[in-house]
Amino acid sequence: MSDWPELPAALALSALTERLQAAQGWENKNRLLVQLAREQPAMPTELKVDENRVSGCEAHVWLLTRWHEGRLQMWADSDSRIVKGLLALVWAAYQGLSREEIANQDFGALLQELGLQRFLSSSRASGLNAMVQVIRNA
Amino acid sequence: MTTSPLDSLRAQFPLLQANPELVYLDNAATTQKPLAMLDAERRFYETMNANVHRGGHRLGHAATEAYEAARITVARFINAASAGEIVFTRGATEAINLVAYSWGGSTLKPGDEILLSTLEHHANIVPWQLIAQTAGAVIRAIPLLDDGQIDMAAYQALLSPRTRLVGISQMSNALGVCPPLAQIIPAAHAVGASVLVDGAQAIAHQEIDVQALGADFYVFSGHKVFGPTGIGVLWARADILEQMPPWQGGGEMIERVSFAGTTFAPAPRRFEAGTPAFAQTIALAAALDWLRGQDRPAIAVHESALYRQLAAGIDQINGVRILGTPTGKGPIASLVFSHAHPYDVAQFLDERDIAVRVGNHCAGPLMQSLGLNNGTLRISIAAYNTAAQIDLLLSTLNETLELLA
Numbered sequence: 001m002s003d004w005p006e007l008p009a010a011l012a013l014s015a016l017t018e019r020l021q022a023a024q025g026w027e028n029k030n031r032l033l034v035q036l037a038r039e040q041p042a043m044p045t046e047l048k049v050d051e052n053r054v055s056g057c058e059a060h061v062w063l064l065t066r067w068h069e070g071r072l073q074m075w076a077d078s079d080s081r082i083v084k085g086l087l088a089l090v091w092a093a094y095q096g097l098s099r100e101e102i103a104n105q106d107f108g109a110l111l112q113e114l115g116l117q118r119f120l121s122s123s124r125a126s127g128l129n130a131m132v133q134v135i136r137n138a
Numbered sequence: 139m140t141t142s143p144l145d146s147l148r149a150q151f152p153l154l155q156a157n158p159e160l161v162y163l164d165n166a167a168t169t170q171k172p173l174a175m176l177d178a179e180r181r182f183y184e185t186m187n188a189n190v191h192r193g194g195h196r197l198g199h200a201a202t203e204a205y206e207a208a209r210i211t212v213a214r215f216i217n218a219a220s221a222g223e224i225v226f227t228r229g230a231t232e233a234i235n236l237v238a239y240s241w242g243g244s245t246l247k248p249g250d251e252i253l254l255s256t257l258e259h260h261a262n263i264v265p266w267q268l269i270a271q272t273a274g275a276v277i278r279a280i281p282l283l284d285d286g287q288i289d290m291a292a293y294q295a296l297l298s299p300r301t302r303l304v305g306i307s308q309m310s311n312a313l314g315v316c317p318p319l320a321q322i323i324p325a326a327h328a329v330g331a332s333v334l335v336d337g338a339q340a341i342a343h344q345e346i347d348v349q350a351l352g353a354d355f356y357v358f359s360g361h362k363v364f365g366p367t368g369i370g371v372l373w374a375r376a377d378i379l380e381q382m383p384p385w386q387g388g389g390e391m392i393e394r395v396s397f398a399g400t401t402f403a404p405a406p407r408r409f410e411a412g413t414p415a416f417a418q419t420i421a422l423a424a425a426l427d428w429l430r431g432q433d434r435p436a437i438a439v440h441e442s443a444l445y446r447q448l449a450a451g452i453d454q455i456n457g458v459r460i461l462g463t464p465t466g467k468g469p470i471a472s473l474v475f476s477h478a479h480p481y482d483v484a485q486f487l488d489e490r491d492i493a494v495r496v497g498n499h500c501a502g503p504l505m506q507s508l509g510l511n512n513g514t515l516r517i518s519i520a521a522y523n524t525a526a527q528i529d530l531l532l533s534t535l536n537e538t539l540e541l542l543a
Contacts, residue, residue: 026489058497059481080479081542
């Protein structure tokens with residue numbers, strides 16, 4: 001179970017929230033998302049296969065989930081930096097949660113709180129809703 | 139104070155006036171709307187709204203007359219031989235579906251071949267696949283050269299007495315490439331095949347003369363030529379249209395109905411079942427009248443100058459190139475990046491209110507043939523775009539690619 005990356009401290013939900021709230025305006029938020037993409041480990045090419053792909057995203061998104069002692073572990077990657085930056089948020093929001101906690105996690109509200117609601121309406125491109133569905137069904 | 143022709147053109151678009159900072163470069167998806175069109179639709183509803191071809195009353199007559207006058211306007215706009223060759227549809231997509239089901243359904247036999255270029259929009263592929271499946275006909279793809287132009291030698295080799303139809307775009311929505319229709323159409327006719335030209339992208343940029351073009355079917359959508367959504371046009375040569383059976387049943391497309399049988403109205407009404415989008419039809423005619431009233435040669439010069447400015451600027455930026463031939467194309471540029479995802483670039487452009495399109499542009503086979511997994515970022519120019527907007531696009535693109543490097 002050690003082959004999947006741990007969530008780095010700088011990407012923990014509290015740290016992420018602070019960083020995203022400090023980034024004022026779309027330009028800074030987009031720049032930060034690109035930065036967040038750089039801080040996440042890349043998924044090896046052999047895992048970037050169709051069966052791990054989330055459909056419904058214009059950019060390619062690969063999402064792996066598994067359960068360890070009743071807690072969700074996930075690993076995701078995208079060829080779009082902005083989408084990968086958003087994936088950091090998905091990771092932070094869901095990593096280590098129980099099934100019950102996942103059911104109660106309101107990802108839309110979190111995006112709203114962080115000023116990223118635009119990515120909810122452009123869900124076809126970023127596929128955030130599709131990713132959250134995959135996690136809920138994990 | 140003098141106003142430039144471009145300023146006075148822009149002044150006729152309320153959305154552009156309300157958003158002076160907006161750099162709208164997604165015109166291949168839909169164009170903005172001039173006041174003349176908006177006023178016409180509003181005026182119709184305010185002064186003569188009634189269903190067409192129906193009520194025996196004053197408004198009904200006025201509405202019917204305006205609707206039929208719109209047909210004449212469209213016929214003149216594309217130089218059709220008569221208004222009877224104009225069928226109103228919901229758009230270019232529905233027009234192609236109409237031809238596939240009605241003409242294709244009544245003429246295609248097992249083993250017949252339909253040639254479609256690899257440039258085609260899904261709308262000029264999928265209706266043919268559906269009817270080919272039913273009829274037992276075969277679809278063959280006309281390949282492209284490396285620069286996105288039609289491989290004419292391969293096209294010639296594909297043509298045979300089995301070819302029943304050639305479906306070809308006048309201007310590719312994804313690359314802007316304009317296939318050489320003056321060679322493609324006669325070659326198809328020489329083997330007895332019919333030709334459908336998808337004019338959806340060309341209609342806003344070129345003057346169209348369907349008689350000179352010599353094709354059998356021509357389709358376009360209203361909303362891509364400054365008109366409203368929900369209205370499009372099928373032009374078909376009268377002798378072909380007369381032979382085509384109805385494809386949808388309903389009101390106004392019949393001569394007489396009894397449960398023993400129904401006789402159908404002559405073309406084009408035979409193909410317009412149900413209440414048509416009459417207000418939009420009249421507004422489309424107003425948009426076309428408006429465009430005819432502009433200096434179209436000057437607009438074409440302006441658009442191609444903007445395209446050259448764009449292409450020259452892209453040349454100076456590292457990590458980006460324009461797909462396809464640099465010449466003989468419309469004002470559409472599809473960009474691919476060496477180190478950035480088109481979606482990310484579009485997000486940064488959107489911050490500066492620069493509107494572009496990313497994705498596969500409903501041209502999956504084209505993207506596959508070019509080996510593109512992430513699609514492209516498409517910039518599509520219209521008459522109201524300015525040189526300053528292209529400069530802003532180029533500088534923002536430069537900054538964005540540095541940031542994403």
